[in-house]
Amino acid sequence: MAQRADILPISLPPRGLSRTEAAAYIGVSVSLFDMLVEDGRMPTPKRINSRTVWDRKQVDEAFELIPDGVTRECNPWDH
Numbered sequence: 312m313a314q315r316a317d318i319l320p321i322s323l324p325p326r327g328l329s330r331t332e333a334a335a336y337i338g339v340s341v342s343l344f345d346m347l348v349e350d351g352r353m354p355t356p357k358r359i360n361s362r363t364v365w366d367r368k369q370v371d372e373a374f375e376l377i378p379d380g381v382t383r384e385c386n387p388w389d390h
Contacts, residue, residue, distance in 0.1 A: 327357070327364035336367070337374050352377060 319325060328336055333353075334344035347353035354369040 324367065326367050327359070327362075328367055328370065329364065330356070333365040333367075333370055336370060347373075 325332075330344065331341055334341045337344070337353075339347070344353060348355060353373050354365060356363045356365050
């Protein structure tokens, strides 16, 4: 049986991602991805029969809402 990666062209990423794929997609570990889902920063999965999949577009939208880097306020005593 052909792997999913062998079926789709590279230019067409899958819409549904497994938990492991979704975590790798945003560049975090599976355990951190689970925490992000639990606290609502990442979407909950869809159930398709016995499969649990994350919608890549929803993951993209949630990722956009995560703030950029940590900003450090300037301490006047540092100058």
